[in-house]
Every structure is written in structure tokens, then in C-alpha cells.
Amino acid sequence: MAKTVLEVRNLVTTFRIDKKEYEVIRDISFDIHENETVCMVGESGCGKSVTTLCIMDLLPGNGRVISGSIKLNGQELTTLPRRERSALRGKQMGMIFQEPMTALNPLLTIGRQMTEGLMLHQGMTKKQAYDTAIEYLEKVGIANPKDRMRQFPFQLSGGLRQRIMIAMVMAVQPSLLIADEPTTALDVTIQKQVLVLMNKLKTDVSTGVLFITHDLGVVAEIADRVVILYAGCKVEEGDIAEIFANPLHPYTVGLMKAVPDVDAEEFDIQPIPGVFPNITEDIGGCRFHPRCPYATDLCRAQRPEEIEFSPGHTVSCHHVKEALK
Amino acid sequence: MSEKTPLLELKKLKKYFPVRRGVSIKAVEDVSFTINQGEKFGIVGESGCGKSTLGRVILQLYPQTSGAAIYYGRTLEEVGPKYLSHEISMLMEYQTKADEFYKKSLEIDKKADAVRKEKEALSALDTTNREVLKEIRLSKKLSALEFKSLELRKDASRHLREGSRTVGSLILCKDLPKIKELFSQSAAESAQATSAMRNLHTLEQEYQQLCIQGKKDPVLEGKITSARETIESHVALAKRYRQQAWDDYHGKDILPLTELTLDPEYQRKLDGNYETGINLGKLTRNEMRMLRRDMQMIFQDPAASLDPRQTVGKSIEEVFVINTDLSPEVRKERVMTLLEEVGLKREHYYVYPHTLSGGQKQRVGIARAIALNPKFIVLDECVSALDVSVQAQILQLLNELSSEKNLTYFFITHDLGVVKHFCDRIVVMYLGNVCEIADSKDLFHNPFHPYTQSLLAVVPRLRVGEHSTELVLEGDVPSAINPPTGCPFHTRCSQCMDICAKKKPKPREIEPGHFVACHLADKEA
Numbered sequence: 001m002a003k004t005v006l007e008v009r010n011l012v013t014t015f016r017i018d019k020k021e022y023e024v025i026r027d028i029s030f031d032i033h034e035n036e037t038v039c040m041v042g043e044s045g046c047g048k049s050v051t052t053l054c055i056m057d058l059l060p061g062n063g064r065v066i067s068g069s070i071k072l073n074g075q076e077l078t079t080l081p082r083r084e085r086s087a088l089r090g091k092q093m094g095m096i097f098q099e100p101m102t103a104l105n106p107l108l109t110i111g112r113q114m115t116e117g118l119m120l121h122q123g124m125t126k127k128q129a130y131d132t133a134i135e136y137l138e139k140v141g142i143a144n145p146k147d148r149m150r151q152f153p154f155q156l157s158g159g160l161r162q163r164i165m166i167a168m169v170m171a172v173q174p175s176l177l178i179a180d181e182p183t184t185a186l187d188v189t190i191q192k193q194v195l196v197l198m199n200k201l202k203t204d205v206s207t208g209v210l211f212i213t214h215d216l217g218v219v220a221e222i223a224d225r226v227v228i229l230y231a232g233c234k235v236e237e238g239d240i241a242e243i244f245a246n247p248l249h250p251y252t253v254g255l256m257k258a259v260p261d262v263d264a265e266e267f268d269i270q271p272i273p274g275v276f277p278n279i280t281e282d283i284g285g286c287r288f289h290p291r292c293p294y295a296t297d298l299c300r301a302q303r304p305e306e307i308e309f310s311p312g313h314t315v316s317c318h319h320v321k322e323a324l325k
Numbered sequence: 326m327s328e329k330t331p332l333l334e335l336k337k338l339k340k341y342f343p344v345r346r347g348v349s350i351k352a353v354e355d356v357s358f359t360i361n362q363g364e365k366f367g368i369v370g371e372s373g374c375g376k377s378t379l380g381r382v383i384l385q386l387y388p389q390t391s392g393a394a395i396y397y398g399r400t401l402e403e404v405g406p407k408y409l410s411h412e413i414s415m416l417m418e419y420q421t422k423a424d425e426f427y428k429k430s431l432e433i434d435k436k437a438d439a440v441r442k443e444k445e446a447l448s449a450l451d452t453t454n455r456e457v458l459k460e461i462r463l464s465k466k467l468s469a470l471e472f473k474s475l476e477l478r479k480d481a482s483r484h485l486r487e488g489s490r491t492v493g494s495l496i497l498c499k500d501l502p503k504i505k506e507l508f509s510q511s512a513a514e515s516a517q518a519t520s521a522m523r524n525l526h527t528l529e530q531e532y533q534q535l536c537i538q539g540k541k542d543p544v545l546e547g548k549i550t551s552a553r554e555t556i557e558s559h560v561a562l563a564k565r566y567r568q569q570a571w572d573d574y575h576g577k578d579i580l581p582l583t584e585l586t587l588d589p590e591y592q593r594k595l596d597g598n599y600e601t602g603i604n605l606g607k608l609t610r611n612e613m614r615m616l617r618r619d620m621q622m623i624f625q626d627p628a629a630s631l632d633p634r635q636t637v638g639k640s641i642e643e644v645f646v647i648n649t650d651l652s653p654e655v656r657k658e659r660v661m662t663l664l665e666e667v668g669l670k671r672e673h674y675y676v677y678p679h680t681l682s683g684g685q686k687q688r689v690g691i692a693r694a695i696a697l698n699p700k701f702i703v704l705d706e707c708v709s710a711l712d713v714s715v716q717a718q719i720l721q722l723l724n725e726l727s728s729e730k731n732l733t734y735f736f737i738t739h740d741l742g743v744v745k746h747f748c749d750r751i752v753v754m755y756l757g758n759v760c761e762i763a764d765s766k767d768l769f770h771n772p773f774h775p776y777t778q779s780l781l782a783v784v785p786r787l788r789v790g791e792h793s794t795e796l797v798l799e800g801d802v803p804s805a806i807n808p809p810t811g812c813p814f815h816t817r818c819s820q821c822m823d824i825c826a827k828k829k830p831k832p833r834e835i836e837p838g839h840f841v842a843c844h845l846a847d848k849e850a
């Protein structure tokens with residue numbers, strides 16, 4: 001069994017809005033192992049980004065982790081002093097965002113930004129840092145790394161910036177890489193380059209990857225395991241092949257049916273009815289029940305327990321059997 | 326779908342954005358295709374390939390650099406565009422100018438002949454007696470004359486082409502003054518039809534007002550009927566005059582204006598230029614404003630077009646306030662109906678945009694777009710920012726609306742899965758150029774253009790373990806300021822041949838309705 005890099009247990013997070021606390025993450029647990037990509041999927045607002053912010057300790061002022069544990073390489077993070085935690089960022093945990101410009105300093109050259117990170121987190125000399133930076137730029141397929149090192153972020157295309165961002169994060173050899181929609185803003189052609197690259201680097205550096213996306217095609221391409229969130233709850237988790245072959249939760253099934261499949265001959269548009277709830281909305285029982293075709297009184301009254309359907313494939317639904325039909 | 330009536334025809338549409346002197350972004354390059362009525366026409370391509378620009382040029386939100394967008398959703402009679410009477414008044418000038426230019430070119434040809442003879446005489450001499458300098462001078466003179474003659478001929482045919490837009494090959498007829506007369510009469514009838522149409526519009530609004538109040542007015546009803554009849558008779562007359570010109574003069578007494586004019590093939594070509602639709606780029610601002618009701622746009626970010634301080638109802642109602650003289654009660658009722666049509670509730674009239682979800686905001690955007698009963702809608706990435714489940718809801722709504730209201734869509738997207746299943750026909754663009762146009766099924770079964778093939782190869786599949794790790798396309802899209810010579814795709818194409826860098830491939834119909842601009846298609850043919 002591969003080493004567990006990240007272990008999240010019973011995470012509960014709230015946001016204070018208008019002096020009231022609202023639960024945004026409702027008891028989420030999952031693991032990420034070395035050399036493994038876990039994709040987190042779900043509708044906008046379901047809590048994907050907030051989960052990553054909890055792990056990175058970057059929650060905004062009105063957000064708070066209420067309970068639960070987050071362990072990185074066995075070390076508990078939630079009780080760690082702020083300063084020690086932020087030291088882990090950039091060293092053991094790297095993060096890639098949708099828009100790399102937000103993470104790159106527009107006033108510094110690519111070279112300066114890359115080498116500084118390496119000298120700070122890895123204690124390298126300037127020369128070592130320079131060589132490593134070049135090595136990683138080459139790894140991400142950048143043709144003339146020495147010239148690129150002298151350029152500023154605005155001089156590069158979106159695809160190049162994202163690749164440089166990946167090089168920068170991976171050069172530090174973090175044990176956990178978090179990528180929040182890293183390819184959403186890119187064209188399919190560039191997206192493909194980035195996905196292939198991330199897959200390659202993951203094994204080169206032995207990293208565990210938490211990959212956030214809402215594109216099920218991207219999930220099928222990159223994930224080893226999938227965690228599906230709905231309105232702050234984990235509704236299903238499983239091996240990638242298993243989830244696609246055998247989706248259990250009515251929400252997962254609905255998602256799969258809603259995506260127009262490029263390879264299908266015919267496609268009948270079948271939306272999930274209803275709207276995604278606001279965090280301020282109080283929905284009892286199963287959070288999905290107002291939109292679920294199988295909902296019963298039990299669903300309205302009681303939150304479903306997590307069931308292990310087959311080894312590694314878990315689901316939280318009262319009526320798993322119905323959804324299968 | 327067997328009967329296809331064109332709604333919009335793009336003819337070599339071009340849009341350049343000037344950057345500074347002599348430098349421009351070539352956003353759309355000679356794009357030609359036809360969108361049929363009731364069709365969902367999709368356009369795909371990488372970011373920056375000119376999708377949005379093309380959509381905006383069609384709607385005349387940006388003026389085109391050259392080319393034409395011809396609209397068939399209304400007849401010339403209905404719109405009675407001003408440019409038409411101007412063009413009709415120009416007909417004689419087009420013909421005489423063409424004649425003059427051609428005659429001049431013939432004179433120059435004569436001079437050229439003289440020079441050629443002189444030069445030949447000189448080259449016949451043996452080398453010792455030859456005046457080399459003189460010979461060089463003559464050569465230069467000759468080529469200058471030849472060039473001038475060619476330019477004049479081009480001018481001549483350009484004038485004939487301009488005229489043919491209004492009257493087809495009739496521009497070549499000896500009886501052009503009489504033809505012109507008939508076309509002017511036709512245009513006068515059109516103008517009367519247009520003003521009668523405005524009158525009818527006002528009457529109908531009055532009528533609606535009464536209906537809402539539950540009243541009836543037989544006099545008003547009578548007026549409406551007679552207004553309709555007036556319009557019909559003007560429209561019929563306008564058509565009759567043009568038909569008469571056609572019947573009486575087509576193919577008769579053709580003037581030998583240039584060496585081509587007697588060639589039936591050339592005459593057919595001129596007939597092909599004849600525009601029965603409305604050339605959008607030539608409309609006055611006012612005329613275009615009238616047509617804007619027919620042609621609407623829906624954007625990716627619906628929030629951007631909604632005023633956060635205005636209720637949803639008010640912001641939809643605004644469309645009626647600007648474009649109609651409906652009374653407040655009628656307007657409100659219309660908005661209520663629209664809200665229901667797009668799957669919202671009547672209560673949504675009173676809420677503010679920030680309380681709506683992304684999908685609901687997009688529904689408001691759709692309500693605004695369909696408020697004036699348009700015929701044609703440009704949808705610019707209108708589902709791209711939505712979650713898949715919401716995206717499916719909106720696509721379903723758009724599908725229903727299109728069949729209920731016989732709408733025609735120009736659907737801009739970069740999602741190949743969506744375009745395949747939502748659109749009937751698809752155009753693939755690269756760097757402002759059309760690569761391939763085909764029925765959706767055809768395009769996905771039989772992608773011909775190497776660019777289409779590489780796009781399809783990199784789409785994330787919904788199948789686990791079926792992803793190639795090959796990077797099919799290397800590098801970035803070249804700059805639209807200095808696009809590659811020849812085929813714009815040749816710098817990234819895996820099948821690039823010698824000719825690709827030199828010559829730009831022309832669209833070729835490889836199968837009925839399936840067009841490809843690639844030298845490979847020429848090679849196969």
C-alpha cells in the first residue's frame with residue numbers, strides 16, 4: 001500500500017455571514033496517497049475550493065474549521081501553530097490555481113521567482129536553484145528555458161504561464177500538490193499538454209495530487225480516485241473506473257447523464273431538475289433530496305450514513321439500490 | 326429539414342482591427358457560409374480564433390472590413406433600405422464607367438502593341454547593331470502598359486460586379502435605362518410598404534392595449550385589416566416591377582462592354598451576385614436598429630448585462646421601453662409571460678439579480694433576448710460558465726425555444742461535446758479562417774481537416790483509460806497580426822506539404838455540404 005500523504009477526517013467548516021454561522025463543509029473525509037491523483041468534483045459552490053483552503057490554512061477571516069482533522073504525512077495540521085503551518089506551504093504542499101497570474105508576481109522575472117522559492121524552501125545555493133529551475137522548465141516542455149527565465153509573466157501566453165506555474169511548484173518536490181481548476185481557462189489543446197504533464201510529474205516526484213475540476217472528461221483522463229461533493233457533503237467516493245462504470249449516488253448518475261458525450265451517437269439532454277441550494281438554505285436529511293427522483297420521507301428526515309458498497313467505493317444514499325436500476 | 330431556406334449568407338466577410346499604421350489584427354479572414362432558417366449553427370475553435378468577432382460582425386456591432394453579410398429574414402420590400410435606391414441611381418454610371426475603362430484599356434493595348442513591334446524589330450537585329458539600352462527601355466515601357474491595361478480591365482469588371490449586386494446580369498443590357506426605371510418603381514413601392522408597416526405596428530399596439538383591458542374596437546380592427554392589405558399590395562407591386570424587368574430584358578441585347586460580357590458563364594456569375602436579401606453592412610443606423618429586433622445576442626456572463634440595482638422584471642421590461650411604445654400594463658404582462666417561457670416564476674419579476682443562481686441569471690438573459698421575437702440569436706459561450714447540470718437545463722430550454730419559435734442560432738462555444746449534440750451544422754475556425762464546415766454527424770464521423778482531427782483527438786473523453794498520451798498539437802496558436810503564409814495551420818500541421826506554406830487552400834466541397842479548406846482535399850480530388 002502506497003504511503004498516505006493526506007488524511008482528512010470529519011472536516012467541518014463554517015462561514016460567518018451576517019453574524020450567523022453556516023456550515024459549508026459538512027463532515028468530509030478522504031485520503032490521498034503517494035503517486036495518486038484524487039479528483040474532487042461537484043457543482044459550483046459545493047465546497048471544493050473551501051476544502052483546499054482548509055488544507056492550506058488559507059481560509060478567509062470569516063471561515064473557521066470547527067472540527068475534524070487534517071494530517072499531512074501523519075502530522076496533524078489543525079493544531080499546528082500558524083507559523084509552522086505556513087512554513088509547510090510551498091515546501092510540502094504546492095498549489096496551482098485556475099489563473100496563474102494570481103500566483104505569479106507580475107514585477108519579477110520567471111527566473112527570479114523560481115530560484116527564490118527553491119533557495120527559501122530547499123536551502124539551495126543560487127547556482128543549484130538556477131540549474132533546478134532550468135531542469136524543471138525543460139520537464140514541462142518549455143523550449144528555451146534560459147530565455148524564459150528572463151521574461152516577465154505578462155509576456156507569456158496562458159498555456160505557458162500555467163506550465164511555468166507547474167514547473168515552479170513541482171521543482172520544490174512537494175508531497176502534496178493541490179490544483180484548483182488548473183485547466184478550466186485553457187483551450188482543449190493546451191489543456192491536453194498540461195494534463196499529460198501533470199501525470200508525468202506526479203510519478204517523477206512521487207506526489208499525491210488533489211485535482212479540482214468540474215469537467216468529467218478531465219476526471220476520466222487524470223484521476224485515480226474521485227470524490228464527489230454535493231452542497232458541502234461527500235456523496236460518493238471510489239476508484240475512477242468504478243465510478244464511471246458503476247455510479248451509485250443519484251447525483252453522480254445525474255451528473256453523468258448531463259454531460260454531452262463527444263463519443264456518443266445520440267445524446268438526450270437530461271438535466272438534473274431544480275437548483276443548487278444556497279449555503280444559507282436549511283435542508284434537512286439528505287442535502288440532495290429536493291432534486292432527487294428517488295427521494296422519500298426517510299431522505300427528508302435523516303442524513304444518510306456512508307455505506308461501503310464495494311472495497312473502496314463508498315456512497316451516502318438511502319436508496320442506492322433504486323439508483324442502480 | 327429537407328427544405329433549406331437561407332437566413333444569413335456571409336460573403337468573404339473580413340474583420341481587421343487596426344493596431345497602428347500598417348499593422349492590424351486579422352481577426353476574421355474571408356469567411357463565407359450560409360446559415361439556414363431554423364438551424365442551430367455551431368462555431369468552434371481555440372481562444373482568439375475569431376468566434377466572438379464573427380458573431381459581432383454579423384450583428385453589425387462591429388463594422389466589417391470588407392465582404393458582406395446578407396440577411397434573408399426580411400424582404401427588401403419590408404425594409405425598403407435606402408442604400409438600394411442609391412445603388413439603383415448608380416446603375417447607369419456603373420455601366421458607362423465599365424465601358425470607359427474597358428475602351429481605355431483597349432487604347433493602351435494598341436500602344437502596347439506598337440511598343441512590342443518596335444521591340445521585336447530591335448531584337449531581330451544582330452547583336453552588334455543592337456541598342457541594348459533602348460531595348461531595356463522598351464521592355465519597361467511595355468510591362469508598364471500591360472499592367473495599366475490590366476488594372477483598367479479590373480476596374481471595368483469591378484463596376485459591373487457592383488451593379489450586378491442590384492440587377493444581376495441586367496447590368497449588361499442595352500436597355501439599362503428602362504430597367505433602372507422599373508427597379509426605381511419597385512423601390513418606391515417598397516418604401517411605401519415600409520411606411521405602411523410602421524403604421525400597422527402602431528395600430529397593433531393600440532389593439533393589444535385594448536385587448537388587455539378586455540375591450541373591443543371594430544373600427545380599429547378594420548383599420549388593421551386595411552393596413553395589412555395596403556402592405557400586401559405594395560409588396561406585390563414591388564415584386565412585379567422587378568419580375569417584369571427580369572422577364573423583359575434578361576439575356577437580351579447584351580452590350581459588348583468587355584470581352585467577357587457575351588460569355589454566358591460570365592452572365593451567370595453576375596446573376597449569382599444579385600442580392601435578393603438585405604446587405605446588413607449597407608443599412609443606415611436607423612434601418613439596422615429596426616432589424617436589431619430580429620437579431621439578438623446572449624452572452625457568457627449574464628450578470629454583466631444585468632443592472633444589480635434593478636429588479637429582474639424591470640431589466641427585461643427595459644427592452645420594451647426602448648424598442649416599443651407599449652403601455653406599462655402590457656409591458657408587465659409580456660414580461661410575466663416571458664418569465665414563464667424561460668422557466669422562471671412570475672415572482673421573479675420582483676427580485677434582484679444577486680439572489681439568482683448562474684443558471685437563473687442566464688434565463689433572464691434569454692428572456693431579454695427573445696422579448697422582441699427575434700429570428701436569429703448569436704449565443705456567445707452562453708453555457709460555458711455553467712455547471713454541467715445547469716448547462717443541460719439551459720440547453721434544453723434553448724432547444725425548446727428554437728422549435729417553438731423557429732429561432733436560428735449562431736452558437737459559439739469551445740466545448741465539442743456540447744456543439745456535437747446541440748448543433749445541426751458546425752464550422753471549425755482557426756486564426757480567423759474557416760477550416761471545415763459540415764453537418765454535426767459528418768464532422769465527428771469524418772473529420773477531414775488536420776486541425777479538426779487534432780481538436781477531436783485532445784477532447785477529454787468520458788471513457789476511463791482511453792486517453793492518448795501523445796501531444797497531438799505542439800506549440801501555441803501563431804499571432805493574428807502576422808499569420809503564417811499559405812495555410813494558416815501549416816506551422817502546426819502534422820501533414821504539412823510543400824505547397825501548404827506557399828498557397829492558401831480554398832474551401833472545397835468534398836461531399837455534399839461538407840467543405841474543407843486544406844490542400845489534402847485538393848490532392849484527393
Ligand SMILES: Nc1ncnc2c1ncn2[C@@H]1O[C@H](COP(=O)(O)OP(=O)(O)OP(=O)(O)O)[C@@H](O)[C@H]1O
Pocket residue numbers: 015016017024042043044045046047048049050051060062214278279
Ligand atoms: N468568504 C466567504 N464568505 C462566505 N461564504 C463563502 C466564502 N467563500 C466561499 N463561500 C461559500 O462557500 C461555499 C463553497 O464555496 P467554494 O468556493 O468552495 O465552492 P467551489 O466548489 O469551489 O465552487 P466553484 O466551482 O464555483 O469554484 C459557497 O456556497 C460559497 O458561497
Ligand SMILES: Nc1ncnc2c1ncn2[C@@H]1O[C@H](COP(=O)(O)OP(=O)(O)OP(=O)(O)O)[C@@H](O)[C@H]1O
Pocket residue numbers: 342350351352370371372373374375376377378379739805
Ligand atoms: N475590440 C477588439 N479590438 C482589437 N482586437 C480585438 C478586438 N476583439 C477581438 N480582437 C482580437 O481579434 C482576435 C479574435 O478575437 P475573438 O474575441 O473573436 O476570439 P474568440 O474566438 O471569441 O476567442 P475566445 O474563445 O477567447 O472568446 C483576437 O486576436 C483578439 O485579440
Ligand code: SF4
Pocket residue numbers: 774775776812813814815816818819820821822825830842843844845
Ligand atoms: S493545407 Fe496543409 S498545412 Fe493546412 S491543414 Fe491541410 S495539410 Fe495541413
Ligand SMILES: [Mg+2]
Pocket residue numbers: 048049050180
Ligand atoms: Mg472553486
Ligand SMILES: [Mg+2]
Pocket residue numbers: 376377378705
Ligand atoms: Mg469569444
